[in-house]
Amino acid sequence: MSDRPAGDFKTTYVQDMAILDTRFYRVGFVCLLAGLALAPLWLGRFIFVLNAIGIFAIGACGLTLLTGFTGQISLGHAAFMAIGAYASALLTQGWRLPFILALPLATTITFVCGIVVGLPSLRIKGLYLAIATLAFQFLTEYAIIHATGGIGAIPVPPASIAGWTIRTERQFYYLLLVVWVTSAVFAANLVRSRIGLTLMAVRDRDYAAQVLGINLLFYKTLAFGLAASYAGIAGSLWAHYSRLLTTEQFTIGQSIDYVAMVVIGGLTSIWGPHLGATVVVLLSQGLKIITPMLVSIIPAFGKIATPLREIAFGVTLIGLLIWEPGGVAMLFKKLKRLLNLWPFAY
Amino acid sequence: MTAEFLLNGLVNGIAVGSIYALIALGFALLYKSTKILNLAHGELVLLGGYVAIALTQVVPFPIAVVLTLGLAALLGFAIERVIMRPLFGQPLLSLIIVTLALGYIIRGTMVGIWGGSTRTFPAVLPAGLVYIAGIPMQTVGAFSAATAAVLLVVFWLFFRYSLAGIAMRAAANEQLTASTLGVSLRRVFAYAWAFASAAGAIGGILLGLWLGVNFALGAVGLKALAAGILGGLDSIPGAILGGLAIGVIETVVGGYIDTNVIYGLYGFKDIIAFVVILLVLLVRPYGLFGTEHIERL
Numbered sequence: 001m002s003d004r005p006a007g008d009f010k011t012t013y014v015q016d017m018a019i020l021d022t023r024f025y026r027v028g029f030v031c032l033l034a035g036l037a038l039a040p041l042w043l044g045r046f047i048f049v050l051n052a053i054g055i056f057a058i059g060a061c062g063l064t065l066l067t068g069f070t071g072q073i074s075l076g077h078a079a080f081m082a083i084g085a086y087a088s089a090l091l092t093q094g095w096r097l098p099f100i101l102a103l104p105l106a107t108t109i110t111f112v113c114g115i116v117v118g119l120p121s122l123r124i125k126g127l128y129l130a131i132a133t134l135a136f137q138f139l140t141e142y143a144i145i146h147a148t149g150g151i152g153a154i155p156v157p158p159a160s161i162a163g164w165t166i167r168t169e170r171q172f173y174y175l176l177l178v179v180w181v182t183s184a185v186f187a188a189n190l191v192r193s194r195i196g197l198t199l200m201a202v203r204d205r206d207y208a209a210q211v212l213g214i215n216l217l218f219y220k221t222l223a224f225g226l227a228a229s230y231a232g233i234a235g236s237l238w239a240h241y242s243r244l245l246t247t248e249q250f251t252i253g254q255s256i257d258y259v260a261m262v263v264i265g266g267l268t269s270i271w272g273p274h275l276g277a278t279v280v281v282l283l284s285q286g287l288k289i290i291t292p293m294l295v296s297i298i299p300a301f302g303k304i305a306t307p308l309r310e311i312a313f314g315v316t317l318i319g320l321l322i323w324e325p326g327g328v329a330m331l332f333k334k335l336k337r338l339l340n341l342w343p344f345a346y
Numbered sequence: 347m348t349a350e351f352l353l354n355g356l357v358n359g360i361a362v363g364s365i366y367a368l369i370a371l372g373f374a375l376l377y378k379s380t381k382i383l384n385l386a387h388g389e390l391v392l393l394g395g396y397v398a399i400a401l402t403q404v405v406p407f408p409i410a411v412v413l414t415l416g417l418a419a420l421l422g423f424a425i426e427r428v429i430m431r432p433l434f435g436q437p438l439l440s441l442i443i444v445t446l447a448l449g450y451i452i453r454g455t456m457v458g459i460w461g462g463s464t465r466t467f468p469a470v471l472p473a474g475l476v477y478i479a480g481i482p483m484q485t486v487g488a489f490s491a492a493t494a495a496v497l498l499v500v501f502w503l504f505f506r507y508s509l510a511g512i513a514m515r516a517a518a519n520e521q522l523t524a525s526t527l528g529v530s531l532r533r534v535f536a537y538a539w540a541f542a543s544a545a546g547a548i549g550g551i552l553l554g555l556w557l558g559v560n561f562a563l564g565a566v567g568l569k570a571l572a573a574g575i576l577g578g579l580d581s582i583p584g585a586i587l588g589g590l591a592i593g594v595i596e597t598v599v600g601g602y603i604d605t606n607v608i609y610g611l612y613g614f615k616d617i618i619a620f621v622v623i624l625l626v627l628l629v630r631p632y633g634l635f636g637t638e639h640i641e642r643l
Contacts, residue, residue, distance in 0.1 A: 067439060073438065073442070120624075120627065120628055123627075123628065124627050124628075127438060127579070128575070128632075130383075130442065131571065131575055131623060131627070132623065134620075135620035135621075135623045135624045136624075138568075138620045139617060139620055139624075205643070207641060207643050208643055256446050259439070259442070259443055259446075260446075260447075263439060263440055263443050267437075306457070307453070307454035307456075307458040308454065308458065310451070310453060310457075311454035313447070313450055314447040314448065314449075314451035314454065317443065317447035317450075318448065318451075321436075322432045322433060325433065325436050325440055
């Protein structure tokens with residue numbers, strides 16, 4: 001069905017391909033950007049939540065490109081984030097490079113790692129690929145622990161750009177916002193480009209795509225490389241945000257959270273990773289606030305306060321997937337349809 | 347690497363491996379008939395161990411084992427009915443996420459009820475060592491190896507000859523066709539979950555007898571997954587042999603590297619299972635005994 005307002009016709013291909021195709025969307029997007037830019041005003045000391053959302057949304061963007069648009073499952077996304085974070089830490093701490101150079105260099109390093117990890121995807125598919133990436137996750141954790149010793153704790157200097165050192169949450173937020181919007185817009189544009197269409201052809205049926213003349217080796221490894229470099233950006237930002245890296249920040253649990261974000265947000269939507277990251281971060285932060293409150297009301301909960309968070313996370317995930325397998329993006333779509341047709345059902 | 351070390355590692359590896367094999371059996375049972383990889387299986391295994399230990403406080407050990415298996419089967423039915431059935435036909439990734447979320451719930455429940463300390467059975471098996479060809483082996487190891495062998499035969503006969511087993515194989519092969527020919531997919535899925543859950547509980551009980559159960563042992567489930575991949579995910583003999591192979595490789599190769607510390611690779615024993623996964627997947631993506639899936643356009 002068409003969701004366009006009456007009288008607003010697409011008369012050129014440029015209009016047809018536009019990401020924000022109606023005035024409502026354009027105005028809404030500007031409002032969203034303005035809201036995000038002014039976020040420190042209305043969020044106050046809770047700005048750290050938005051920082052976490054932004055970092056994970058960038059990482060999840062890569063996973064959406066890989067899983068949602070190319071159909072390759074990865075359970076090792078946090079490993080790429082770890083590679084990006086440690087690369088960035090080494091470049092700024094060990095080699096004294098400025099952050100503005102370390103970020104693209106770390107991204108390049110993870111891109112190369114992603115290409116290497118993506119090579120087996122030609123032979124391994126579906127579930128087996130998920131397991132192979134799971135193995136990659138564990139091997140990376142092991143390698144980093146052995147390369148740095150102990151739990152891999154290394155301090156990271158704060159990011160500084162042109163003599164301006166980023167120390168507070170608020171300063172970091174503006175750095176993050178620039179990177180976040182840029183990478184999100186890049187992903188949205190990539191999806192409608194020739195490369196994006198090719199990736200979707202690979203997702204739908206890789207052999208059929210090959211018959212059509214698509215070079216599977218190139219595009220599958222490219223998808224892995226792109227996903228990895230997004231995770232690398234997220235990792236590099238995370239390194240300069242948390243300022244102390246340990247391997248415990250990039251465990252298999254983090255990889256699972258990434259997959260959860262992508263699935264919750266909606267796999268084949270460019271808004272999906274951002275919505276998913278928002279839901280997952282808000283959920284885990286919200287549970288952190290709610291569980292102590294519950295314990296103070298019902299003291300018998302004291303012993304199970306920590307596991308309660310895990311249980312609630314699991315239940316929410318399952319509930320959401322049973323209720324709407326298409327994710328939050330699909331919920332929005334349904335809401336929009338409802339409003340368009342209201343008060344009639346069709 | 348002396349011959350004695352090798353032989354010792356072989357026997358002890360089989361003892362460890364038979365527990366991996368029993369857990370991998372759960373992966374294989376479920377995958378064989380539903381094409382779902384249950385990543386919460388490690389947690390189900392531990393839950394089985396915890397429940398059996400809790401029950402032995404009240405009833406004698408054999409009754410506790412039977413009760414645990416019954417409860418595990420019921421839990422399997424419940425999981426299928428409440429969680430998996432509404433998601434029938436959803437893409438692979440959603441199903442993986444749901445089983446992972448299920449793992450979170452089970453782990454949270456276990457930690458909430460039993461806390462973080464390791465629980466062990468009261469002495470129910472004769473303690474000490476069994477000598478196999480002059481090599482000492484833990485009694486529990488011999489016990490679990492025997493259990494693995496028995497279960498292998500039982501499930502092989504079940505899938506080969508019983509009507510329900512054939513229906514389950516049919517459903518695994520091609521769900522739509524099987525359904526058209528009168529196989530009740532719901533029943534097949536429910537049975538598969540019950541079997542897998544019960545097989546996991548057996549693994550959990552043996553693990554409890556051997557090491558004691560602790561929720562941090564969830565990694566055992568992942569090593570068993572390596573075993574399943576090695577043997578081929580949809581093959582029952584594959585799961586058993588894969589488990590034994592991972593056990594032996596881990597004990598012999600991992601033990602050798604760890605004792606001699608080559609290039610500072612300490613702790614290599616815990617990671618070798620994943621190296622094996624990667625190598626096997628690159629050479630034979632469908633495992634040693636798995637069915638090769640031929641893709642046609």
